[in-house]
Amino acid sequence: MAAKNLPPVWNKMAKHAMLPETTHDERARYNFLASLNKHLAHVSQGNQMAFDKRVEPDFKKDHGRGFTTREEVKEAMKKDPHYQAWSALRRCTMEMRQQAGRSLVLRQAEDLKEKAESLNKGKKTLILDKECQPPPYLLAVDNHLMPGSYHTEVIEGDVSAAANYDSGVFVTTAGLLGKFNDGGGKAISHWMKTTHSEFKPKRILDIGCGMGHNVLPIAMAYPEAEIIAIDTGAPMLRYGHARAMDLGIKNVTFMQVEASQTPFEDESFDWIQTTMFLHETGGKSIYKIMEEIYRMLKPGGITLHIEQPQYTDEMSLFEQFIRDWDAYYNSEPFWSKMHDIMPDELMTKSGFNKEDFMQIGVKAINDLDDGKTKADEPEDHGRSPVWNVFGAWKH
Amino acid sequence: MQNSSVDYIKLASNKAKGKRPYFFEDPAVERVLNITMAIAGELAVARERIDTLERLLEKKGIVSREEIEHYVPDSAIIEEERQLWHSEYISRVLRIIQQEMEELQNPDKTVEEIAEDINKM
Numbered sequence: 001m002a003a004k005n006l007p008p009v010w011n012k013m014a015k016h017a018m019l020p021e022t023t024h025d026e027r028a029r030y031n032f033l034a035s036l037n038k039h040l041a042h043v044s045q046g047n048q049m050a051f052d053k054r055v056e057p058d059f060k061k062d063h064g065r066g067f068t069t070r071e072e073v074k075e076a077m078k079k080d081p082h083y084q085a086w087s088a089l090r091r092c093t094m095e096m097r098q099q100a101g102r103s104l105v106l107r108q109a110e111d112l113k114e115k116a117e118s119l120n121k122g123k124k125t126l127i128l129d130k131e132c133q134p135p136p137y138l139l140a141v142d143n144h145l146m147p148g149s150y151h152t153e154v155i156e157g158d159v160s161a162a163a164n165y166d167s168g169v170f171v172t173t174a175g176l177l178g179k180f181n182d183g184g185g186k187a188i189s190h191w192m193k194t195t196h197s198e199f200k201p202k203r204i205l206d207i208g209c210g211m212g213h214n215v216l217p218i219a220m221a222y223p224e225a226e227i228i229a230i231d232t233g234a235p236m237l238r239y240g241h242a243r244a245m246d247l248g249i250k251n252v253t254f255m256q257v258e259a260s261q262t263p264f265e266d267e268s269f270d271w272i273q274t275t276m277f278l279h280e281t282g283g284k285s286i287y288k289i290m291e292e293i294y295r296m297l298k299p300g301g302i303t304l305h306i307e308q309p310q311y312t313d314e315m316s317l318f319e320q321f322i323r324d325w326d327a328y329y330n331s332e333p334f335w336s337k338m339h340d341i342m343p344d345e346l347m348t349k350s351g352f353n354k355e356d357f358m359q360i361g362v363k364a365i366n367d368l369d370d371g372k373t374k375a376d377e378p379e380d381h382g383r384s385p386v387w388n389v390f391g392a393w394k395h
Numbered sequence: 396m397q398n399s400s401v402d403y404i405k406l407a408s409n410k411a412k413g414k415r416p417y418f419f420e421d422p423a424v425e426r427v428l429n430i431t432m433a434i435a436g437e438l439a440v441a442r443e444r445i446d447t448l449e450r451l452l453e454k455k456g457i458v459s460r461e462e463i464e465h466y467v468p469d470s471a472i473i474e475e476e477r478q479l480w481h482s483e484y485i486s487r488v489l490r491i492i493q494q495e496m497e498e499l500q501n502p503d504k505t506v507e508e509i510a511e512d513i514n515k516m
Contacts, residue, residue: 006478011467024464028443032436035481039489046496053499078418082499085492087418088425092432099407100436106403142411149412154401331413370471 005377007034007174008368013167014179017115017246018239020163026104033097034171040093041380043086044322050082051318070311073321091329094145094172101168102147105160112239113157119242126241129256134232137282137334144172145331150210150233162211162239169213175368176385183364183385184275184306185214189221191362191389192271196302201225201270205296207259207289208277212240212252214306218273219244219252228264230257260288264296272296272303276387279307279335286338290350297394304391306362308382311339319381326382335382343390352392359390435488439481446477 010030013019022030055076060066067073077083105112120126134151142149150161169181177183192199202225206215209229219227229252231237241254257263259281272293278286293303311320320339327336344357364385417425447466450473451458468474486493504512 006475006482009468009474009478012474024444024447024466025440027467028440029436031443031478032439032481035478036436036485039482039485043489043492043496046492046499049496049499082492082495084418085495087416088428089432089489089492091416091418092429095411095429096433096436098411102409103403103407106401106406109401109403141413145411147406147409147411154406329416331411 005038007031007038010034010170012175012179012368013170013181016243017119018112018159018163018166018243020105020108020112020167022104022167026100029100030168030171033093033100034174036093036096037172037380037383038174040086040090041378041383043089044380045378046082047077047080047086047322048318050080051077055080067317070317070320070324073317074324077321087325087329090325094330097168097171098145098147098164100171101164102160105163105167106154109155109158109160112159112163113155116159116238116242117157119245120238123241123245125250125253126237127253127255128234128237132232132256132258135258135260135282135285137285138232138280141331141333143280143332144326150231150236153235157238159235159239159242161233161235165236166211166213166239166243173383173385176366177364178367180216180367181213182217183366184362184387185217186365186367187362187387188214188273188275188304188306188389189218190365191360193221199270199302201301203269204228204271204273205230205264205269207272207274207293208280209240209254210236212236212244212254214275215252215273216244216247216249219249223251225251225270227252228255228269229253230255230259230262232256232258260285260292262292262296266295267298267301269296270298270301272301273305275306276308278305279332279338281338282334283337286334286341286346287349290346294351294394299394302391302393304389305343306387306389307343308335308339309388310341310343323381330382347390347392353395356392356395357390358392359388362387362389435485439484442480442484443477446480 010027056067059076067076134149138149138151146161146164148161152161154160166181169177178186201222204218204222204225204227206218206227206229209215209231210233212229215227215229229240234256237254237256244252281289297303308323309315311323323339324336326332343359344354347357348354366385419425444463447463448458451462451466468477
């Protein structure tokens with residue numbers, strides 16, 4: 001039997017000037033929560049057992065037929081005691097993670113703001129716009145139970161939302177995104193460099209960049225390119241820009257811009273990227289954003305979108321149901337709806353040619369991986385750093 | 396390091412937007428679970444701190460608060476020992492969930508039924 005897989009201790013996270021200070025107990029709290037997340041992935045296996053052994057047989061007995069939709073599965077599973085216990089524990093863990101992160105960043109909110117101001121001062125690569133409002137889909141919900149979402153400012157010039165995100169995403173993913181939480185950005189830039197070595201993008205746009213963790217690997221892979229990273233959350237942009245400055249990455253301009261109405265010219269980017277962004281938009285906005293992407297993309301350019309797997313007919317109703325958990329109970333409501341949208345239709349409706357559509361699978365590049373053989377682990381649906389990437393070249 | 400302008404204790408525990416779902420029929424059960432898990436977490440935190448103290452005491456024979464605040468595991472073995480402790484601890488606290496899964500996998504007779512069986516043996 002291979003050794004038990006343990007999540008890395010929190011202090012393995014890469015240090016940079018913006019990372020909040022942590023006390024011994026705050027680090028320990030994060031270590032506990034990472035371990036708890038990992039444990040609950042094992043507890044989740046009981047959901048499949050409960051489904052197979054009692055929920056589905058009982059449903060068949062009562063209805064004289066099997067399940068036909070994931071909503072039916074959800075209604076039946078809600079009454080199952082194992083599912084109830086796992087759900088209650090998982091919800092509790094997500095809330096505890098937010099509490100742990102907020103308690104440590106908010107106590108030093110003023111200091112973090114000053115650190116960001118000193119790194120951002122006089123730089124032309126941070127462009128904030130007071131007129132830019134968060135879109136309605138971001139105001140409707142606090143994504144992944146993050147109170148105040150990405151945009152709320154507790155003090156003027158606040159960066160605490162981003163500091164909370166940066167320090168805590170390591171906990172939710174049990175460190176699988178690497179010490180800079182940038183496994184997604186690394187994976188996509190590696191794919192581009194190896195699969196399309198001839199592609200030399202001059203201008204790259206990252207939409208919904210957040211604190212910029214996934215755009216920085218792209219900026220490093222293409223140091224000659226001009227990178228523009230947009231988001232509506234000012235705390236994220238202030239923090240992300242300061243973080244990039246401290247890490248010595250100077251070719252990214254962070255701008256406060258809403259994705260469906262950008263000030264950029266037609267056909268002005270070679271590559272437009274989103275990473276775990278589209279599932280936090282809305283049913284109409286996603287189409288508007290894709291149309292905007294088509295407009296801004298140069299002929300011969302590419303757009304790529306890193307997301308969780310789509311729900312297809314081949315995916316069991318149980319798996320669709322369990323993947324939906326985060327949508328409803330970790331407050332990412334568009335996640336479920338979006339997974340019913342076929343990416344090729346989304347792209348073609350926005351102007352792309354069907355034959356230019358592409359879909360690939362990528363796995364996070366994790367610089368914390370020690371290369372040792374790991375024990376087989378159950379998949380933590382919705383949390384695994386293995387993604388579906390879809391996109392298209394524009395011709 | 397604290398900033399007086401922000402009531403960080405209250406704000407840290409804010410609720411996120413959206414009506415909170417309760418998974419058990421009785422929300423009181425879930426309330427108790429949440430309080431219990433918070434205590435479980437704090438015990439883990441205290442245990443990690445004691446571990447630090449012990450290791451530092453062992454190492455130097457003397458310990459300052461400054462040292463405790465800045466201690467981080469300095470070897471892969473210690474990192475692993477500490478995370479292993481968390482893993483074991485969580486498994487102990489959530490024992491009943493594992494047992495329910497085992498029961499689900501291998502349904503058992505009740506002891507009353509077994510008593511009847513044994514009576515015939």
